[in-house]
Amino acid sequence: MTGQVAVVLAIVAAYMLAIVLIGYTSGRASRATMEDFHMAGRQLKTLVLFSTVFGANISAVTFIGHPGNAYHVGWVAWPYFVTSWAWMTPMFFYLLGRRAWPLGVHFGHMTISEIVAGRWKSPGLAVLIAVIIIVYTVPYLMTGLTGAGITLQALTDGFIPFWAGALAVSVVVMIYLIMGGMRGAAWVNTLQTAVFIVGGVLIFVVIAQSLGGPAAATEKVIENFPELYRRDRMGWKQFFSYGLVTAFCVPMFPQVFMRLLTGQNPKALRQIMMIYPAPAFLIFFSMAFLGMWGHALIPNLQGREADAILPLLLSQYAPTWAMGVLGAAVFSAMMSTMDSQLLSLTTIIVRDFLTRTKFRGTCEKNQVRISRVLVLALTVVSFVLSLRNPLAIIRIVEFAFAGFACLLAPTIAALYWKRCTKQAAIWSVIVSQVVLLGLTFGWFGLQKSWTFGFLPALPAMISGAGVLILLGFLSGPADDEGTRQYFSFFEELVKRSA
Amino acid sequence: MSRRGKVLFLLATALMLARTDFWWWDETFQPILFGWIDLANLYHIAIWVAGYVLVYFTVRLWGEEEGK
Numbered sequence: 001m002t003g004q005v006a007v008v009l010a011i012v013a014a015y016m017l018a019i020v021l022i023g024y025t026s027g028r029a030s031r032a033t034m035e036d037f038h039m040a041g042r043q044l045k046t047l048v049l050f051s052t053v054f055g056a057n058i059s060a061v062t063f064i065g066h067p068g069n070a071y072h073v074g075w076v077a078w079p080y081f082v083t084s085w086a087w088m089t090p091m092f093f094y095l096l097g098r099r100a101w102p103l104g105v106h107f108g109h110m111t112i113s114e115i116v117a118g119r120w121k122s123p124g125l126a127v128l129i130a131v132i133i134i135v136y137t138v139p140y141l142m143t144g145l146t147g148a149g150i151t152l153q154a155l156t157d158g159f160i161p162f163w164a165g166a167l168a169v170s171v172v173v174m175i176y177l178i179m180g181g182m183r184g185a186a187w188v189n190t191l192q193t194a195v196f197i198v199g200g201v202l203i204f205v206v207i208a209q210s211l212g213g214p215a216a217a218t219e220k221v222i223e224n225f226p227e228l229y230r231r232d233r234m235g236w237k238q239f240f241s242y243g244l245v246t247a248f249c250v251p252m253f254p255q256v257f258m259r260l261l262t263g264q265n266p267k268a269l270r271q272i273m274m275i276y277p278a279p280a281f282l283i284f285f286s287m288a289f290l291g292m293w294g295h296a297l298i299p300n301l302q303g304r305e306a307d308a309i310l311p312l313l314l315s316q317y318a319p320t321w322a323m324g325v326l327g328a329a330v331f332s333a334m335m336s337t338m339d340s341q342l343l344s345l346t347t348i349i350v351r352d353f354l355t356r357t358k359f360r361g362t363c364e365k366n367q368v369r370i371s372r373v374l375v376l377a378l379t380v381v382s383f384v385l386s387l388r389n390p391l392a393i394i395r396i397v398e399f400a401f402a403g404f405a406c407l408l409a410p411t412i413a414a415l416y417w418k419r420c421t422k423q424a425a426i427w428s429v430i431v432s433q434v435v436l437l438g439l440t441f442g443w444f445g446l447q448k449s450w451t452f453g454f455l456p457a458l459p460a461m462i463s464g465a466g467v468l469i470l471l472g473f474l475s476g477p478a479d480d481e482g483t484r485q486y487f488s489f490f491e492e493l494v495k496r497s498a
Numbered sequence: 499m500s501r502r503g504k505v506l507f508l509l510a511t512a513l514m515l516a517r518t519d520f521w522w523w524d525e526t527f528q529p530i531l532f533g534w535i536d537l538a539n540l541y542h543i544a545i546w547v548a549g550y551v552l553v554y555f556t557v558r559l560w561g562e563e564e565g566k
Contacts, residue, residue, distance in 0.1 A: 079542035083517045087549025091510055094556045098563070215533025222529075230526050231538070240518040247514065266564055270557045277550045289534075416499070497565045 004320045005156045011324025012152070012331065015195075016172045019188050019335070023176025027184040037181035037368045038110055038347045044186055044262045050272040051193035052186040052262070054279065055336030056255040057089075058196060059140075060147025061397050062283055063330045068307035070291025074221075074228030078288035080239060081246050086280035088247035090273035092408075096251055097260050097269045099415040102493055103486070104261040111344075112257050112411065113352045119414040120422035121482040123356060128429055129407065130352035133254050136403035137341055138382065139396050144338040145170060145386035147307070148331060154311030155327045166386050169331060173339050174379040178372045182262060185339045192332035197279045199329020203314070204286035206326070207293075210317040217293040225299075228292050241455035242398070248405035248461065254348060255340035342382075346374040399440060402457030406432035409465040413472065418487050421478045424471035432464025500563065506556050513552065517545045 030036050044052065070077035100115050109115050112133065117126035145166040152165030176184050211217040222229050231239075250256055263269050287310070294309040295301075298316070301309065310330070314323050350371055354360075359370070410428045413420040438446030439456035451459060499507075519541055527536035535543075 075539065079517070079545070083542050083545040083549070084514055086546060087553050088510065088514065090553045091507070091556050094560050095507075098560060213533075215529070218529060218534035226526075229536070231523055236518050236520040236523045240520075243514060243517055266560070270560050273553055273557050277546065277553060281546055497563060 002157070002159075004323070005159045007320045008155050008324040008327060009160070011321070012155075012327050015328040015331070016168070019191065020172060020175050022191060023180040023184040023188050026187040027176070027180030030181055030183045032365045032368045034110075034350075034364050034367050034371075035108075036183065037371055038343065038350075039104075039258075039262045040182040040186050042105060042262055043264050044268070045264050046268045046271040048186050048190050049259070049263045049268050050275050051190040052336075052340070053256060053259045053272055054276065055189035055193040055196075055333075056253070056259055056340035057250055057337070058193075058283065058333045059337035060143045060334045062287060063196075063200070063310055063333050064147040064150060064307050065143065065397060066284060067287045067291030067294065067310045068304070070288040071295050071301060071306040071309045073233040074225075074231065074292050075288050076231045076234050076239065077291060078285045080234070080242055082281050082284045084243035085246035085250060086277045086284070089250045090276045092247075092251040093260060093269055093273050093276075096257070096411065096415065097263075098266065099490065100257070101261055101263060101266060101269060103415075103489070106489060110258060110261065111348050111351050112252065112254055112407070113348065116411050116414040116425070119482050119486050120425065120478070120480055122422050122426075125422060125426050125429075126352050127356075128426065130348050132403065132407065132429065132433060133348060134345060136400040137254060137345055138385070140400040141338060141341045141345075141378075141382045142386045143396055144334040144341070145383060147334050149386070150308050151311045151327060151330050151334075154308045155315055155323055157315065163387055166383060169335060169338070170379050170383045173335050173342065174376060177339050177342055177375050181368075181371075182343060185343060186262070188339070189336045192336040196329045196332040196336070197283065199326050199332070200283045200286060202322070203310070203318075203326045203329065204290060206318050206322050207290055207313050211293060211297070214289065217296070218289075220296040221292055224296050228295055235453055237453040238455060241458040244461065245398070245401050245405045245455060245457045248408045249401040250404075252404040252407045252411065254344035255337065258344050258347060259340060338382075342375055342378050345378055346371050349374055398455070402436055402440075402455065402460065403433065405457055406436060406460050406464050409461070409468050413468055415486075417472060418483065419476035419478060420468070420472040421475045422480070423475050424468050427471055428464045428468035431467045432460045435463045436460035500559070502559055503556075506552060506559065510549075510552055513545060513548055517542070 035041055066077060066081065103109055103115055103118070107118060109118055111130070113126040113129040116129055117123070148169035149162035149166035152160045152168070153162050176188050180187070208214050208217065218229070227233060260269060290313060291309055294313050298309065298312055314326055318326060350367060354370065359367070407429065410425040413425060434444055435446065436456055438444040439448060439451050439459060442448050519538065522538070527538055529536050531540065
């Protein structure tokens with residue numbers, strides 16, 4: 001082991017120890033109730049709420065998959081995400097949060113399935129949505145571990161193998177999550193989010209300086225790989241459809257949606273909306289340029305090899321101390337998403353499946369114990385799956401994001417469209433998922449070429465929304481107990497604020 | 499949703515459509531700002547700023563709806 005590797009490992013180890021300590025300390029204030037373990041008692045204030053929601057959103061994609069994508073397609077990678085998601089997601093916080101948050105407080109709902117299916121009191125719809133969310137969250141969860149393995153391997157020049165990096169991150173996340181639940185994770189996320197925002201900017205400044213400044217680095221790209229400075233490697237149809245996908249999917253991430261419900265009040269939600277777009281732009285803009293400059297400096301990386309471009313740049317162009325600190329920033333982004341995904345999957349399994357079985361009668365203390373065991377089991381499963389991950393991170397998330405985005409239309413309908421029926425919501429979910437899978441993999445008699453250059457998510461979302469509207473009008477108006485309960489509650493809210 | 503809310507989301511839809519600058523997608527631009535930012539980059543920065551303004555007005559609207 002070289003001195004450089006020892007310094008990097010010491011800094012990363014110290015950082016992980018600090019995280020475990022924060023998780024342990026904040027976990028001591030937790031009570032053994034489901035509300036506390038999964039929702040932190042719905043008492044998070046603005047700063048912690050922003051950190052945990054933003055941390056849940058910023059993942060291995062940002063520091064690994066996104067620069068890897070920019071390595072292949074150029075600077076266009078940043079508006080690919082930022083010119084829709086960075087500002088559209090906070091607007092959806094308003095659209096969904098202003099109704100979902102009070103519903104959560106009033107009815108004790110914790111998951112997307114409970115909020116949506118609670119509208120029609122439909123266990124079938126709840127299970128359908130829960131299964132879809134789990135199916136798309138697991139591969140997304142794997143990308144965090146993949147990113148951790150790639151990063152530590154590259155920063156230590158291969159001294160720490162891929163599996164050991166992924167294992168280290170799995171163990172740390174599991175420990176603070178089991179000890180502190182949502183409350184512990186939220187406080188850890190506060191540190192992590194601060195570290196990755198500041199670290200992300202530092203990474204950019206340190207590497208840009210060592211390359212002679214942004215202008216010199218860009219000039220190298222224009223001279224040697226002009227197609228990256230133009231937009232030859234990405235068509236506008238893909239750009240257009242992905243903008244819709246990223247804008248529509250994030251509010252449907254279970255880890256983001258559920259954390260919106262943990263806010264102390266709507267004012268906290270409004271305040272995080274105002275903060276959100278700024279760091280989102282800063283990080284994605286800087287990481288895309290680093291990825292593009294990386295192509296001129298370390299050419300010939302093929303396919304998913306480019307996912308290692310940021311750690312490779314760090315190891316070759318940053319001083320040793322900076323590599324350790326900046327490595328911690330990359331880990332922060334990955335762990336903050338992983339912990340929220342693990343916790344949200346646990347909440348979904350307990351609330352949407354186990355409480356519908358004979359576990360319904362079990363006391364809260366036991367439900368929290370089961371939740372802790374589930375965190376352990378899900379971490380092990382994700383770690384094992386990450387070792388077999390064959391695809392580039394950006395390809396995995398593009399598919400998973402599309403699956404989440406298809407759930408937005410029925411969710412909005414559940415909260416706003418009184419006429420909409422349970423049948424319309426169920427068929428909208430089924431049709432959009434069938435179209436997405438069919439156009440992506442060529443299943444169900446559908447062909448990949450039918451997307452005409454757009455991403456399969458676009459026709460999937462349109463067909464899901466079309467079915468929802470058509471069946472909503474044909475089978476409506478809804479006249480069931482759940483609908484009456486929700487909409488009389490909304491009317492009550494309007495009266496209270498008037 | 500109030501009329502102002504609907505207007506905000508209509509503007510958001512227009513911005514989502516305008517973000518895809520297909521009309522000059524294949525053109526070659528040279529850096530015009532700080533030696534590394536070109537016109538297409540500036541266009542996308544402007545879209546992000548416009549989106550931020552929409553978020554600001556949405557937050558204000560929500561505050562007024564809550565009566566705070």
